[in-house]
Amino acid sequence: MAAPPRLVILLLALAGFASMASMRVTDAMLPALSQAFARPVADVAQNITLFAIAYGVMQLAYGPLGDRHGTLRVIGLATLACAVGALGSALAESLPMLLLFRTLNGATAAAIIPLSMAWVGDNVPYEQRQVTLAHMLSGAVLGLISGQVAGGFLADTLGWQAAFMLLTLLFLGAGGLLLEALRRQPALSPPKADQGRIAFFSRIREVLLISRARRILALVFLEGIAAFGALAFVASHLYTRLDVSLTQAGLMVALFGVGGLIFAALARPLVARLGEPGLAAGGGVLMGLGFVGLALASLPVLATASAFAAGLGFYMMHSTLQINATQMAPAMRGTAMAVFAGCLFLGQSVGVSLGGLVLRLADSLWLLAGAGLWLLALGLAFAWLLRQWHGERATAATAS
Known part of the structure; x- marks a missing residue:
């Protein structure tokens, strides 16, 4: 490689920070947006749904484009394009x-994290990949925390528009740095040989023909429905149930992301000690306890602890899904990882829509508790599948 992997991972983490901050920035400001536009929270929450739908659908384009033109080049251009959506949101x-x-913001942010994972899959050995992914995605986790906290804090102080102006500057900086690094060292993202017309749907079809890929994609879709769908309403739930400010609600929810940072810091010993099935099962248990705890919390300290547990559990299970996804289709890793991310965030869009429906019929307590039980069952099911796959792999190795 022409550049130290650490430099590339740092730049990808910076772009991922901006992407995830943009995705979660409106979570804690939903009550402020509701007041600004004189619409119910369920209506303004459509911005999260539409962001996620655009994010998921555009994976169909970015995966094959990354395979053909180079993942890092596509990430840099898309990051700059994100600034347009952020600026437009500020001026709306x-x-x-x-x-x-x-x-628009969701459609352009869609390239960043899945193609970053594809680059890691292409350049880092499998044995080191889960730890490397955890370190790189720590930038995205910091973005999740910062987006939730800044969204609530700026809505309370300077106004909700200030959060989008800040994001505009962040996208311009991240995209500019990445493209400058590519200009100095083009070998970071070499163009691939001409493969003729990009056959979007045939590439996706090849991924979907793989049995294990279909199972992984179904799992991440279901994970997105429950985890990200419910997470969008946690700040509003705490704001109403605990009678705290938007800033306080955002800070409590930010502990979800802190759980992810703790996992990134401890990834190496956790992976070695628990193995993939242990991470999946343990993650499901922690998410179940965390979301049920958020639903029932009567004190801020209990809500904070529950958000931390849910976040740690989510990243334990999701990183295990990611590492398996990098091996779904090694010959088309960009496409495979894009479809993986697309399923996650299409699941989020479905989850937010279902959450809005639940809020029209029942209290948010039932929404969060249901998500916790859903994720508990999902983690245990994934752990069972992993044991089956590892057993098949061991049998095949013995036979050969």
Whole structure:
């Protein structure tokens, strides 16, 4: 490689920070947006749904584009394009305009994290890959924390528009740095040989023909429905149930991301000690306890601890899904990882829509508790599948 992997991972973490901050920035400001546009929380929450739909659908384009033109080049250009959606959101004077630019933001942010994972899959040996992914994605986790906290804090102080202006500057900086690094060292993202017309759907079809790939994609879709769908409403739930400010609610929810940072710091010993099935099962248990705890918490300290447990559990299970996803289709890793991320965030869009429906019929307590039980069952099911796959691999190795 022409550049130290550490430099590339740092730049990808910076771009991932901006992407995830943008995705979660409106979680804690939903009550403020509801007041600004004189619409119910369920209506303004559509900005999260549309962001996630655009994010998921655009994976169909970015995966094959990354395979053909180089993952890092596509990431850099898409990061700069994110600034347009963020700036438009800041200047929106009506809810339809906000929804339009949030959709654009989701469509452009879609390239960043899945293609970053594809680059790691192409350049890091499998034995080191889960730890490397955890370290690189720590930038995305920091973005999740910062987006939730900054969204609530700025909505309380300077106004919700300030959060989007800050994101605009962040995207410009991250994209500019990445493209400058590519200009200095083009070997970081060499163009691949001409493969003719990009056959989007045939590439995706080849991934979907793989049995294990279908199972992994189904698992991450179901994970996105429950985890990210419920997470979008946690700050509003705490704001109402505990009678705290938006800033306080955002800080409590940010402990979800802190759980992810703790996992990134401890990834090596946790992977060695628990193995993939242990991480999946333990993650499911922690998410179940965490989301049920958030639903029932009567004190801020209990909500904070529950958010931390849910976040640690999510990253334990999700990183295990990621490492298996990098091996779904090694010959088309960019496409495979893009479809993987697309399923996650299409699941989020479905989850937010279902959450809005639940809120029209029942209290948010039932939404969060149901998500916790869903994720508990999902983690245990994934652990069972991993044991089956590892057994098949051991049998095949013995036979050969």
